[in-house]
Amino acid sequence: MKYFIGNWKMFGVPKSVNILNKINLFYSEDKNRNKYRVIITPPFTLIESYSKYFKNKSISIGAQNCYQKDQFSSNTAAISSYMLRSVGAKYTLIGHSDNRSEGDNDTMLKDKVRYALKNNLKVVFCIGENKTEKKNKKTLNVLKRQLMKVLEKKFNKKNIIVAYEPIWSIGTGQIPTANELQKTTIHIKKVLKGIFKKNSPAVLYGGSVDGSNVKMFKEIKEIDGFLIGGASKTSKKFIDIIKNYYR
Ligand code: PGA
Numbered sequence: 001m002k003y004f005i006g007n008w009k010m011f012g013v014p015k016s017v018n019i020l021n022k023i024n025l026f027y028s029e030d031k032n033r034n035k036y037r038v039i040i041t042p043p044f045t046l047i048e049s050y051s052k053y054f055k056n057k058s059i060s061i062g063a064q065n066c067y068q069k070d071q072f073s074s075n076t077a078a079i080s081s082y083m084l085r086s087v088g089a090k091y092t093l094i095g096h097s098d099n100r101s102e103g104d105n106d107t108m109l110k111d112k113v114r115y116a117l118k119n120n121l122k123v124v125f126c127i128g129e130n131k132t133e134k135k136n137k138k139t140l141n142v143l144k145r146q147l148m149k150v151l152e153k154k155f156n157k158k159n160i161i162v163a164y165e166p167i168w169s170i171g172t173g174q175i176p177t178a179n180e181l182q183k184t185t186i187h188i189k190k191v192l193k194g195i196f197k198k199n200s201p202a203v204l205y206g207g208s209v210d211g212s213n214v215k216m217f218k219e220i221k222e223i224d225g226f227l228i229g230g231a232s233k234t235s236k237k238f239i240d241i242i243k244n245y246y247r
Contacts, residue, residue: 002036003161003204003225004242005124006232007064007093012042017053022235027058032246036225039091039124040232044079051088062091062124065099068111070118081112081119092116093227095126095150097167106149113150113160122159124227125150126206127188131168139166139184144191151195160201163227164188169207171230178216181205185222211240218245 006023020040027038041062042050051061067078084092094112095104104112109125116123127146129139143164151160164184169175176184185203192200205217206227217223231237 001202001224002245003202004036004038004238004245005062005091005163005204005225005227006038006040006238007096007206007227007229008040008042008233009064009098009229010043011233012046014046014049016042016046017050019233019235019238020050020054020059023238024054024057024059026235026239026242030242032242033058035246036242038242041091041093044084047084047089048087051090055088060090061088062093062122063089064093064096066092066094066112066116066121068108068115070115081116081121085119085121089121091122091124093124093126093163095146097126097128097165097170106146109150110152113155117156117159120159122161124161124163124204126163126165126227128165128167128170128207134166134168140187143184143188147188147191147195151192153196157192157196157199157201161204161224162188162192162201163204163206165206165227171208173208175208175213175216178220181217182220182222185220189222209241211237211244214241214245215247 038059041064063084066081071082095109129142133142188203189200202224204225205223209226209228210231
């Protein structure tokens with residue numbers, strides 16, 4: 001199973017549902033539809049209405065983050081997995097580099113993953129090295145550390161997806177070479193097999209994915225899908241990625 005996950009970030013108002021309607025229509029009629037899933041993570045403000053609207057349709061709705069506590073707490077502006085689940089979210093991103101740079105550390109991320117799984121959300125756990133780490137050839141070590149510090153064997157790996165997003169690639173148009181990316185993905189899967197024993201969860205790539213570079217990515221069979229930022233905000237761009245991937 002492949003995944004095409006659209007991360008809207010700080011984008012979208014109620015009428016932006018039109019974008020998802022077009023994506024949903026394409027997906028429902030696509031002859032390849034059994035090979036992949038489409039998940040969109042709009043901002044918190046739209047999760048309830050979009051989840052209701054797409055309840056019996058093809059695409060799934062997720063959140064972009066969740067708070068590191070169960071159910072309810074006294075933290076102002078915090079939103080828990082329990083609350084997200086109660087309004088229909090099926091997935092949540094955790095550990096996106098935007099949130100790591102705003103202070104999400106390994107301890108917080110572990111709690112986020114734990115409570116998300118407890119509340120029946122599927123977790124898309126994001127990891128990635130920055131430019132300096134890449135330059136100093138620390139990529140593989142950094143990724144291993146990010147995985148080992150947060151994921152544990154006792155977590156239900158069936159509900160975990162890992163998204164590899166090199167920070168230098170997010171929103172920049174720069175992407176790793178096919179060779180680099182294949183090596184990194186194999187490394188990530190090896191670390192995951194070490195944690196979970198047996199099979200690895202799915203591993204996605206994210207960072208400047210678009211309709212033209214996806215052709216390069218599809219040669220790398222180790223990649224189980226994509227986390228798509230900028231190109232998920234227009235139905236045409238998002239659909240082009242899927243079309244070109246299966247062309
Ligand atoms: P991008 O974002 O596709 O715009 O590079 C990816 C992400 O941050 O998830």
